[in-house]
Amino acid sequence: MSPLIETSNLSCGYGRVPIVRDLTISVEPGEVVCLLGPNGAGKTTSLSTIAGALPKLSGTVRVAGKEVTSAQPHVVARRGLSLVPEGRGLFYRLTVAENLRLRRHRQSSVGIGEVLGHFPVLKNLLNRRAGLLSGGEQQMLALAGALIADPQVIMLDEMSLGLAPVIVERLLPMVRTIADQRGMGVLLVEQHVLAALKIADRGYVMAQGRIVAEGPAAELQRDAELIEASYLGDRKEADAPGAA
Numbered sequence: 001m002s003p004l005i006e007t008s009n010l011s012c013g014y015g016r017v018p019i020v021r022d023l024t025i026s027v028e029p030g031e032v033v034c035l036l037g038p039n040g041a042g043k044t045t046s047l048s049t050i051a052g053a054l055p056k057l058s059g060t061v062r063v064a065g066k067e068v069t070s071a072q073p074h075v076v077a078r079r080g081l082s083l084v085p086e087g088r089g090l091f092y093r094l095t096v097a098e099n100l101r102l103r104r105h106r107q108s109s110v111g112i113g114e115v116l117g118h119f120p121v122l123k124n125l126l127n128r129r130a131g132l133l134s135g136g137e138q139q140m141l142a143l144a145g146a147l148i149a150d151p152q153v154i155m156l157d158e159m160s161l162g163l164a165p166v167i168v169e170r171l172l173p174m175v176r177t178i179a180d181q182r183g184m185g186v187l188l189v190e191q192h193v194l195a196a197l198k199i200a201d202r203g204y205v206m207a208q209g210r211i212v213a214e215g216p217a218a219e220l221q222r223d224a225e226l227i228e229a230s231y232l233g234d235r236k237e238a239d240a241p242g243a244a
C-alpha cells in the first residue's frame with residue numbers, strides 16, 4: 001500500500017526564498033507520526049503546503065499514492081487528507097451540530113452519530129455554540145470535524161495549544177485509538193514532546209526549516225528533554241563542557 005503522505009525534497013515558503021528545505025517525510029496507513037521542533041522551525045508552513053494552501057518551490061507531494069504537488073486544497077482534501085489547523089478552524093458562532101454538518105461533504109460515508117461515538121461528551125453539547133465550549137471540548141469538535149470528512153489521513157497542528165496538560169494527556173490517546181480503529185494516518189505537530197512521542201510510532205525533528213533528526217518514537221523519547229530544551233534555545237546545560 002502507498003504511504004498516505006509522502007513528500008520528497010519539498011521546499012516551500014511565502015516568497016521565492018524557501019523557509020522549509022528538502023523535506024522528505026512519510027506517513028503510512030495506521031501510523032501516528034509527529035513533527036516536532038521549536039517555534040518558527042517551519043512545521044505549520046510544511047502542513048499548509050502539504051494541504052495545498054501554499055505553493056511548492058520544488059519537490060513533490062503525494063497523498064494516498066497520487067501526486068498532488070500542484071493541486072488546490074479542495075482536491076487534496078478529496079484525496080483523503082484533512083487538516084486541523086493551528087487555532088482549531090471552528091465556526092465559533094455556530095453550534096456544535098452546525099459545525100459538524102458544515103464539515104461533512106456529500107460523498108462522506110461517515111455520519112455525525114459515528115463521529116460522536118469517538119467523543120461522547122459532544123453528544124450533550126450539540127446545540128451549544130462552539131465559542132462557548134471549553135478548550136478541550138473545542139479541540140474534540142475540531143477533531144470530530146476533521147473525521148466527518150472520512151479522511152485517510154489527518155494533520156493536527158498544535159492540537160494542545162492553550163490546553164491544560166491533563167487534558168492533553170487525555171486527548172492524545174484518543175488520537176491513537178482513532179488511528180488504530182480506522183487505520184487512519186496521523187501527522188501530529190505538538191509542543192508537548194513527550195506526550196506526543198508516547199502515542200506516536202515515529203517522529204521527525206525540524207529546526208530552521210530542515211529535518212535534523214528522525215526515528216522511532218521510542219528512540220526519540222530518550223532525547224525528549226533535549227528536544228524540548230532546544231525549543232527554548234536553552235542548550236547551556238547540555239552544551240556546557242563537562243555536562244553529564
Ligand SMILES: Nc1ncnc2c1ncn2[C@@H]1O[C@H](COP(=O)(O)OP(=O)(O)OP(=O)(O)O)[C@@H](O)[C@H]1O
Pocket residue numbers: 014019037038039040041042043044045046
Ligand atoms: N505568512 C507568512 N509570511 C512570511 N513568513 C512567514 C509567514 N508565516 C510564517 N512565516 C515565517 O516562516 C517561518 C516558519 O514559520 P512556521 O509558522 O511554519 O513555524 P512553526 O514551526 O509552525 O512554529 P510554531 O511552533 O511557532 O507554530 C517563521 O520564521 C515565520 O516567521
Ligand SMILES: [Mg+2]
Pocket residue numbers: 043044045086157158
Ligand atoms: Mg506552527
